[in-house]
Amino acid sequence: MIKDITARVKLNNGVEIPWLGLGVLRLREGGEVERAVQTAIKNGYRLIDNAAIYHNEKGVGRGIRASGVPRKEMFISSKVANDQQGYQGTMKAFQRSLDWLQTDYLDLYMIHWPQGEISVETWMAMEELYEKGKIRALGVSNFWVHHLEYFLPKINIVPAVNQVEFHPELTQPELLAYCKKHHIQVQAWSPIMQGKVLHIPEIKKIAAKYDKTPIQVVLRWDLQKGVVTIPRTAKPKEIISNAQIFDFELTDEDVAEIDSLNRNKKIFPYYDQIPFLLKVLINNKRKLPVVSELIKAISFKIRNRLKMMFENNNHPKPQKIKVPVVKRIKSFLLLSACSFVCIKDEAMHVIQMFA
Numbered sequence: 001m002i003k004d005i006t007a008r009v010k011l012n013n014g015v016e017i018p019w020l021g022l023g024v025l026r027l028r029e030g031g032e033v034e035r036a037v038q039t040a041i042k043n044g045y046r047l048i049d050n051a052a053i054y055h056n057e058k059g060v061g062r063g064i065r066a067s068g069v070p071r072k073e074m075f076i077s078s079k080v081a082n083d084q085q086g087y088q089g090t091m092k093a094f095q096r097s098l099d100w101l102q103t104d105y106l107d108l109y110m111i112h113w114p115q116g117e118i119s120v121e122t123w124m125a126m127e128e129l130y131e132k133g134k135i136r137a138l139g140v141s142n143f144w145v146h147h148l149e150y151f152l153p154k155i156n157i158v159p160a161v162n163q164v165e166f167h168p169e170l171t172q173p174e175l176l177a178y179c180k181k182h183h184i185q186v187q188a189w190s191p192i193m194q195g196k197v198l199h200i201p202e203i204k205k206i207a208a209k210y211d212k213t214p215i216q217v218v219l220r221w222d223l224q225k226g227v228v229t230i231p232r233t234a235k236p237k238e239i240i241s242n243a244q245i246f247d248f249e250l251t252d253e254d255v256a257e258i259d260s261l262n263r264n265k266k267i268f269p270y271y272d273q274i275p276f277l278l279k280v281l282i283n284n285k286r287k288l289p290v291v292s293e294l295i296k297a298i299s300f301k302i303r304n305r306l307k308m309m310f311e312n313n314n315h316p317k318p319q320k321i322k323v324p325v326v327k328r329i330k331s332f333l334l335l336s337a338c339s340f341v342c343i344k345d346e347a348m349h350v351i352q353m354f355a
């Protein structure tokens with residue numbers, strides 16, 4: 001049983017990460033984030049989950065300094081943003097995060113979102129920083145199984161952490177099993193569904209049994225699933241209450257009941273880049289999950305384009321590239337042939353299943 005807030009879990013390189021941390025997404029740079037970080041540290045938190053894109057690293061740095069807790073007791077993480085990826089960009093972004101956080105190393109540095117081939121270059125820079133002792137553990141974020149399958153053979157150091165959306169309506173059993181097999185620690189973002197777990201009847205019922213809040217029950221469920229958790233709030237009362245999860249243990253039945261709420265529902269729909277997915281589709285053995293991501297990516301792109309057309313007439317229209325008809329037909333035929341080659345085995349399998 002994980003008994004108190006000082007408990008940590010060992011990563012694949014021996015570095016230990018606290019089970020509970022404070023997320024700081026959307027906390028305003030300046031007073032708000034600084035106060036939240038100080039309150040958290042005063043109440044025993046040692047892990048602060050940050051990212052360049054949250055634009056509040058300076059406040060986090062000030063909050064940590066003002067807390068008076070020695071740097072080596074803290075566990076500070078940050079992430080390289082999409083537009084900073086690549087070797088040079090990562091080196092620059094990392095140094096900026098260090099400067100803003102007022103530290104000379106990070107405990108965990110992650111790729112914020114997979115960006116295909118360029119993320120491999122990003123990783124090379126991160127491996128170099130790791131070897132120099134500037135980063136204690138390397139991590140990725142938002143990497144699903146097909147991203148890891150593409151990524152792992154191309155890199156030298158296996159990520160220590162994968163930070164992904166994880167909550168009762170998105171329990172990711174396949175990803176959890178894959179990460180366990182490769183000794184990658186899963187960390188949950190939006191663990192309490194941005195507050196929505198408060199309204200789930202099954203969780204309210206379990207919470208009443210333990211005299212806890214639905215949020216405390218879900219955070220405890222994370223720990224019992226072996227998942228590090230980083231709920232976000234700026235409110236002192238909530239920061240304290242989110243840490244009161246170490247004095248009770250859910251039964252296996254309660255854990256299973258929360259597991260059963262899974263609906264594979266993402267709070268923040270993010271879809272891959274289409275060219276990356278096509279490449280994965282061609283090279284991967286298991287094609288059906290990638291095909292489904294590809295369909296989502298294409299429909300996401302179409303929806304966005306339509307939204308742009310109908311909602312914002314003033315938005316500058318993308319320049320139309322003129323492609324000759326013959327070239328269009330050729331591309332269409334080529335794409336159809338590729339898709340057929342890629343999914344024919346799965347299609348035969350499905351046909352056989354129903355035959």
Ligand SMILES: NC(=O)c1ccc[n+]([C@@H]2O[C@H](COP(=O)([O-])OP(=O)(O)OC[C@H]3O[C@@H](n4cnc5c(N)ncnc54)[C@H](OP(=O)(O)O)[C@@H]3O)[C@@H](O)[C@H]2O)c1
Pocket residue numbers: 022023024025026049050112141142163164188189190191192193194195215230231232233234235237238239241242
């Ligand atoms: N890697 C990624 O791509 C990624 C993406 C999203 C998030 N993250 C990380 O994960 C962290 C957490 O995710 P999240 O911020 O999306 O959502 P979350 O932690 O699931 O939920 C945050 C929301 O829950 C509310 N809340 C927190 N504690 C509460 C309590 N005790 N009682 C009632 N309401 C409470 C907060 O309300 P108040 O604000 O009113 O307190 C806030 O609106 C982020 O801060 C960030 O560090 C990473």
